[in-house]
Structure formats: structure tokens, C-alpha cells
Amino acid sequence: MQILLAASLSILLVSCGLPRNGADKNMGGEQTQAGMSAQSLGDSGVSISRNEGSGDDRSIAVSIGDKTIHVSYTEEGSFSHFNGNGAVLSDEDKAALAKAAQIFAQESKLTEKSSFEDRVAFNLMDYLAHAPANFAFEANKYRHHMSLKNEGISCIKKNSIVKAEWNTKVSGYVFEDIKVGANWPNKYGCMGRCGSDCGNWWIPSSWTKDCMDHDACSARNNASGGASDPNCGDEFTEAADDWLLGVGAGCFGS
Numbered sequence: 001m002q003i004l005l006a007a008s009l010s011i012l013l014v015s016c017g018l019p020r021n022g023a024d025k026n027m028g029g030e031q032t033q034a035g036m037s038a039q040s041l042g043d044s045g046v047s048i049s050r051n052e053g054s055g056d057d058r059s060i061a062v063s064i065g066d067k068t069i070h071v072s073y074t075e076e077g078s079f080s081h082f083n084g085n086g087a088v089l090s091d092e093d094k095a096a097l098a099k100a101a102q103i104f105a106q107e108s109k110l111t112e113k114s115s116f117e118d119r120v121a122f123n124l125m126d127y128l129a130h131a132p133a134n135f136a137f138e139a140n141k142y143r144h145h146m147s148l149k150n151e152g153i154s155c156i157k158k159n160s161i162v163k164a165e166w167n168t169k170v171s172g173y174v175f176e177d178i179k180v181g182a183n184w185p186n187k188y189g190c191m192g193r194c195g196s197d198c199g200n201w202w203i204p205s206s207w208t209k210d211c212m213d214h215d216a217c218s219a220r221n222n223a224s225g226g227a228s229d230p231n232c233g234d235e236f237t238e239a240a241d242d243w244l245l246g247v248g249a250g251c252f253g254s
Contacts, residue, residue: 041107046100048121060121062128064093069137071124071244075116079241086136094129101125105203112204116248119204123194127243130196132233153242154209155251156180156192162209164216168231176216180207181253188219193253194243206246207253210239 038049051059057080061070067089072081089097101122104110108118131137156162158181165175180192190198192212193205217232242251 041100042103044096044100044103046096046125048100048104048125050117050121058117058120060117060124062097062124064089064096067093069124069128071120073120073245079245082240086138088134088136089128089131094131097125097129101129102200105200110203112247112252114204119247120244122203123206123244123247126195127240132236135233135236153206153246153249153251155246155249156207156209156212156253158192158207158253162192162212164212166213166217166220166232166235168217168221174217174220176220178212178216180212184219186219188215191215191219194239194246204247204252206242206249206251208239208242208246208251210235210242211246214239 037051038047040047045064047063049061049063057072057074059070059072061068063069067087069087070081071079073079104118104125105122108114108122110118110122160180161177162180163175164178165173167173178191182191183189184191187197190205192207192209192215193199194208194211195205199205214232214235217235221231
């Protein structure tokens with residue numbers, strides 16, 4: 001049985017990093033502007049700022065260099081904002097984000113029982129760390145795909161057969177029936193899992209239809225470390241809500 005969680009997505013990217021105000025090196029935090037609690041993540045060069053107030057909306061910003069990605073979401077697991085403004089993450093940026101995600105997971109002892117906010121923080125850094133080469137994070141991409149194609153957060157079960165669907169520069173529609181959790185070569189294990197390969201067994205993962213679409217597109221187009229923007233960038237945007245919020249929706253693959 002699939003669980004469908006409708007999500008609406010728009011984008012906000014500010015051009016300079018959020019103030020760090022001397023946040024503690026590991027998992028300590030300080031209050032920044034507008035009640036955001038900031039923390040630096042080891043020596044990764046990445047910091048996150050979060051607003052976990054009692055209202056309906058939750059906010060998180062991830063800063064790397066002069067780039068800050070801001071996301072707002074609800075406790076029910078829907079988006080009100082994601083990033084934009086055409087930023088492109090370099091290989092160095094993505095390596096730093098991957099390192100920061102691991103530091104965060106270890107320091108916060110991330111499990112399936114961790115807070116929704118902690119799982120979203122990890123998944124956002126993991127999502128950004130796997131951005132396609134030359135992928136520009138623009139508001140209109142996310143709005144377009146969320147409104148026209150994105151299936152919301154649709155859970156899939158391991159060992160079931162799912163029809164993966166995608167398009168490329170030369171093909172308007174491609175589909176393939178794929179076993180969820182199948183182990184494909186070139187680091188495409190655990191097909192349908194949000195994130196690269198099978199990830200770390202101790203970190204909760206989302207298993208969804210949009211992530212299966214992105215996995216299949218990436219694998220069939222010989223992508224390396226993610227899909228190339230011209231072929232699979234749209235599948236990457238469509239999987240954003242699944243990647244970040246799928247665990248909160250109960251998409252554990254079981």
C-alpha cells in the first residue's frame with residue numbers, strides 16, 4: 001500500500017551565508033537572527049541554522065561558503081519553500097556537505113526514532129551533496145515540477161515491482177519495471193532508495209517512487225555521482241520532497 005503525501009514546493013536562496021556568530025565547532029549552537037539556532041559541523045566548513053519553534057512551519061538553512069540554501073516545511077511533511085537563484089554547487093561544496101551530513105548523523109546519533117527536524121537536516125545535506133553536475137538550483141524548476149509532474153511522497157516497498165518513469169534530452173518518455181531494492185552496478189544498489197547507493201545501514205532512509213525514477217534515469221544514462229542536468233535534473237527536483245521528508249511520511253521500504 002502506498003502512502004501519498006502531497007507536497008508543494010517553492011524556492012528561496014539568499015546570496016550570502018547566514019551569520020555564524022561563533023557557533024560551537026561540533027554540535028553546539030547559538031541563536032542567530034529571527035530566532036534561528038546555528039551550529040557549525042566540525043571542520044567541514046558547513047553550518048546549519050534552524051528554527052524549531054512551536055508554530056506550524058519549521059525552517060532550516062544550510063550554508064557553505066557564500067551559498068545558503070533555505071527550506072521551510074511543516075510538521076505534516078509538506079514544503080513551503082526550497083532554494084533558488086541559480087546557485088551551482090562545486091565538487092568541493094558537495095564533498096563538504098557529504099562530510100557535514102556524516103558528522104551531523106554521528107553527533108546527533110541519528111536513528112529512525114530521531115526527531116523529524118534532525119532527519120530533515122541530515123537529508124537536506126545529503127540531497128545537496130548529490131546534486132547533479134552543473135545543476136542550477138532555481139525556483140522555477142521546483143515550482144514547475146512540483147505542480148506538473150511530482151507525485152508527492154509515494155512510498156514503495158522493498159522487493160515489489162515499480163514502474164520507473166523518466167525523460168531525457170532525446171526521449172520524451174521512458175519507463176522500466178524495476179524491483180525495489182535491486183542491486184545494480186556502478187553504485188546503484190538499493191534501487192528506489194533516496195540517496196546514493198545503499199547509504200549507511202544505521203541512518204533512516206526514504207524509499208519512494210520519485211527516487212526510483214531518479215535512480216533509473218541516472219543509471220540508464222551512465223551518470224556518475226548523480227544524473228547529468230540535461231537528462232535527469234528534472235527527476236532530481238521531483239525527488240526533493242521524498243529525499244527530505246519521506247522518512248517522516250513513513251516510507252521505510254517495509
